[in-house]
Amino acid sequence: MDYKTTVGIEIHCELKTNSKMFSHGANGYGATANSNITEIDLGYPGSLPVLNKGAILLALRAALVLNCTINKRMHFDRKNYFYPDLPKGYQITQARTPIGVHGYVEIEVNGVPKKIGIHDIHIEEDTAKSAHSATSSLLDFNRAGVPLIEIVTEPDMNSPEEAMAYVEKLRELLLYADISDCKIEEGSMRCDVNVSVSKTETLGTRAEIKNIGSISNVGLAIQKEVEHQIEVYEQGGTIQEETRRFDEKAGKTVLMRVKETGNDYRYFPEPDIPFFELTDEDMEMVQKTIPVLPNERRKFYKEKGISEINQNKLIQNRDLSDYLLTAPEELNYVVTSNILLGDVLAYLNKTRKKIEETHLSMEKLTKVVQMLDEGKLTNKILKEILEDLLETDDAIDEVIKKHGITQMNDTDSLMTVVKQVINANPESVSDYRNGKDRALKYLMGQIMKETKGGANPALVNQLLVEELTK
Amino acid sequence: MNNYLDLSILELHTLLKEGKVTPLQLVLEAFDRIENEKDLNAFITLNKEEALKEAKALEGKEVDNPLFGIPIAVKDNILTNDLRTTCASKILENFIPIYDATVVQKLKEKHMIIVGKTNMDEFAMGSTSRTSYFGAPKNPWNKTKITGGSSGGSAATIAARLVPLALGTDTGGSIRQPASYCGLVGMKPTYGRVSRYGLVAFGSSLDQIGPMTRNVMENALLLNVIQGQDDHDLTSSYHELEDYTRLIGKDIKGMKVGLPNYFMSDIVDSSIKQKIEDLVALLETHGVTVERMDIDYIENAVTLYQIIAMGEASSNLARFDGVRYGYRAENPENVEDLYLRTREEGFGDEVKRRIMVGSYLLSGENAKIYYDKALSIRDDMKKSFEKAFEKYDFIIGPTTCSVAYDLSESTDDPMRSFLDDVLVIPVNMAGLPGLNLPIGFNDEHMPIGLHIIGRAFDEARMYQFASYLEQTLKLELDPKGVK
Structure with a gap:
């Protein structure tokens, strides 16, 4: 099989902060629905964003940990689209000045090291969480506005194993640097995978598999998607740019929607937030606190x-x-x-x-x-x-x-026990003298037993051998 | 019936201090006046019950500032806690805010009394206030004429002397242009001087709240109250607080003023140009040098405005989707149907037009072709203003190209609305302060206004300049006084 697999990964991580990215609302998982909200998180008319500097510094830490070049002067952009979980009708993100670019993560698969390029890492806000039933949908705005970083790799991975190693490695790094708690089950780390296969140097059309629920499923989803794409190509078909999800039970990826040409998010600079500039002191301070x-x-x-x-x-x-x-x-x-x-x-x-x-x-x-x-x-x-x-x-x-253990270090009292044990075990003594090493171990054990393990084994050994070879 | 509300605020302040009048008397008189002039359609919502309660509560309290107990009207795109705020739109027809805008908080801290929310163009989009879902307000100088807009209700309120003070908002002239049409003083402060928190956003990089008043002194007094940095608004400025009345009464001799040729071109009615010429002559007799000059790019301001304001508006108005607050279409089939019908039924034509144009301008490559380009020309225009201010204390010109026209005039031409604001929009683009001062009337006795543009954060000297002219011209600006 001469298809080459190419994988790029986008990972969203919630930052471990006390408050939200653009409001003073609390950031806490598991609170009563719609209790951690302010007018800003609800996209209330007239409300304006504030800026959580702590979150920016955490994102900076992530960018440094991922070996990125830092955009010290950054601004935010609006990504416009309609969805009930998006209260303002736009998400505040960083399209043009991501906090970090051109980084890498080092992985190792079967002893082979590899650098996975990080295209960029940018700061954005999370959406609300929706729960759907047959007749209605419920929205919990606690998550709306929670600080996120999105980490986008270059298409540098060529196998499910490399992809898994990358996610694992990234997770390990973010955990160690105290940036995110990276709980995939709780959604504080979310994984979208772009997969394509090609027989030539030109990359094939990619499918995006959204929101994969565990690291092992990242590998499985890629494997299944690769199989699916090769099958399509082999039957003379073509792959469309589409969004898929991994169905764990069925063990395959399933189509969610075909991507329309040129997804139009009408990006433009967020006018409510002026340019933000990281100072040299910020950089130094963050650098110093990286574990x-x-x-x-x-x-x-x-x-x-x-x-x-x-x-x-x-x-x-x-x-x-x-x-x-x-x-x-x-x-x-x-x-x-x-x-x-x-x-x-x-x-x-x-x-x-x-x-x-x-x-x-x-x-x-x-x-x-x-x-x-x-x-x-x-x-x-x-x-x-x-x-x-x-x-x-x-x-x-x-x-x-x-514990009633007497540390026996004095040669005299130990010698007494050694002699005692030698006298009580004449067979072992003659076995030892006939070259059976096991006998020595047995005698040692007896001595240790007598001393409730309190004897200094090195000393016992020395005394015993001396005594036996006399 | 006393006519306390014809007195100046400083006179009222003395009476209040001496206990010769109570806030309650003032508020009752204000509501009488509002009732008598109901046909002006200046208000969307009255706050009578609450206002009377607050006025009563003020009795016996120390009169601790010049605006204590003074009734004020607030434009209906500024959020007032527990008091309906509609933006003159069906989509917010029943919207009761859960918090006060920062400026409203400041009014309340000074114990001013909000009598109601004034009429306006829907979401401040328009120049005549005729896009209001609640019908257009009327010009107190001639009730068949427009008030201008979008702060038309606030302008009518002040012109008719219903209350002495009002707040307006100005994205592309919406304070100064109706102030000109209705013969009052309107100030759009420097961008960032007044917090926008709680102002329903239209064009975020342009919007600014400002005072609309009967005279210059009262305008400065109100700006004193609403100015200041606000932690809730990252675009608000840390520029130090000022007493804007401090230079009022001082001479203006020796000042140097620029009058751009564009402001005196054929786009302006000759009767207005004549008034400006007269004023220039007057200034010169008072020792002010006036020079004709040019400011690069100001003729592009309307184009830039349409791109930037509409782009921002298309995004700012996305939140009105029927999910969390405001109007919601009945029995939606699904989410898309909810969005489509809520917005189709909730927004008026002008708002829809601007959302569509704005969305188009930000779409795909257009964002680069139009929006980015507009931002860069905007920067250039800002710089050409800065250059002009190296030489001149102020830039002046007419505020509007014509006087207020007939309410019945066609609304079919969507470009007309922008041409009404062609002279005032450059100021928003450059983030500068601009003030309208009434300087006379045309043959039909409709007001004509002077537009004074200052350097950033130079409001105090603008008040000095405007007040000097006001005292020199001594116009009768109360329509009742004329009849």
Whole structure:
């Protein structure tokens, strides 16, 4: 099959702000219908927009995170069309001076890295939400005017996998930079995909698949649409520019409407909002508040020898990843990440807590890891005392003592136990002397049992081997 | 029956302060006058009950400002909380606002009393007030004549001395032109001087609210109240607040005035040109230099206006769709039918015409061909005004090409309406302040007005200039006084 697939993606994200883009109405998901509204959100006669600078700065952050060139002097435009969810009969957006242009997102599919070009990122307002029944429609204006950014890619993706990787990567970036909560199910992140296939260098006619409900469906929808288009071409047909949607149950894309030639939105500069200029201080301030992004974190984890599985787990657990950023440079990151992603994460999931809500300070954890390194603590003991470390401020030694574990480091008392165990297990002793290594492990286990796991394993090993080879 | 409302506001202020007259007396007298002149059709909605209540509530309160207790009329495209605001359109026939426009709030803070909402062209689109869904208002100087428009109701109210003060709005001359036709003082302030919040938008980059009054002093007093930056209007200016009366009474000797040749061309009636010539002579005897000159692009102003104002209007009026407020067509079959019939039944012809033209001008490539081009020529025109103001204190000319004409004159020619405003539109395009001052009458005793154009935010000196002429001319501007 020699068709080449080309995919471009438009993503709308609601910005995490307290108030709306052009009014002081509250921005909050899940409030009682039509409770977060002002005369501006209703498109009331005589009302005029105000400008939410916080939202602009968040959009700026997004543009910077996506490596865009910034339009420091920007204005807004009106996009005119009629729809009941559009109270003013126009949407305020940025057609000519998007806040960011010419950016990119780095993805990786099957180990192959690729840069996906960002055509532009612009600021606009959301519409109201409609609910339709057979005989009527209801409108909730809480969403009307919520700040959005629309991120438009170049047609740089050539497979469902690349498209999914892009959406995933974008979502990760926006989440990490605290720009949007990116909940596709709640509609705070919405995904429109443009798909075409062609046998030549010229791009084929594209279909737009609107509002796909999950990242996996992005891949599935593209796959199905590609199959559909190839089938049409193979049967000698042509593809029209059209808007489709993905029917999850039917597992295929279905036609919504054929696009009329030259969709006429009658764009013109919004006369109610003067030019807005980002200052150097704005730029600096926003630049400074961008958190360490996933790629940088991954690079750091790799340097520290953390496994790829753990790298991904950390990225998915923002809390723990942030927590780990506070660790001292010389820490054993492999051990630390194992502890965090193992028992600590299990505890956090079980108790629905965040790491900062526990008593496990980074200082305490650092000490734990050091003790493990030095053999002063075993994983087994750690498991036993972890909950206390998480829930109390007690020092590690105290916690160990409280659990009735005596840390056995003095050679004399340990030697007593070693001898005792050797005497009680003559078969194992002769097995060891006959070259069976397993016997040593068994004897070790017996000693640890005797000492309730309190013995320093390295020391025990040393003493045992000495004693056996005497 | 006392005739308190023939007194000046400063005289009334003294009487109010001394307790010799109460706000209630003034309001009652205003409603008597309105009732007696009902046939002027100056008001769409009266606020009698509420006005009387407010007037009573003011009794015993400290008379803390010159406009305390003074009745005022407000044009019906400015939102008044709980008081019907129609824009003279069927589509808002029963529309009761849920908030006050910023200017209305300011009037209320000064304890002024709103007697009602004045008639106008539908959505301020027109130059005769005849596009009103509620019928045209009549000119108090001759009730067979138009008031001009779109602030025709406010103009009639002031000319007939129903109340001393009114608010109008001016997108392309809608304060100054009816002020000229009805013989009163009308000021369109610098764009941004007065908040537009709560003014139902027509041409957003041009609209400005302004005072319409019997004389210059009272005009300045009202601008004092309504001026100022407003957080609700991003286009309102941070220019500092001023006392606009402060230069009134000062001499104008040594001032230099430009009179553009275009303003004295064949488009203007000869009787009006003669009055301007007379005025020029008068100015010169008072030590003012007047020079004929040219301002580039002003002859293009109407074309620019049609593109910009209609483009903006087509978008601004999209919100009237029957979904959330206002008129809604009965039993719509579907959403499209709801839109089509609501707007078809709710809007009048002139409004529809402008929406269609505006939509066309913004459509596809036209936005670049027309709208962008218009914006750029508009900039050039602004610059040519700025250049003129390097040399002159004011630009003057006639406000209108003719005096008020017959109400019965045909409305078939849609271009006529723009020609009525051809001399006043350049001011909106450049965002400058413009003022109409009555300077005389024609043979049929219909008022003729002088148009004074100032530099941006130079309203105080315009009042100084206008007031000086007013005091020199001493015209009888009360139609009752003439009969």
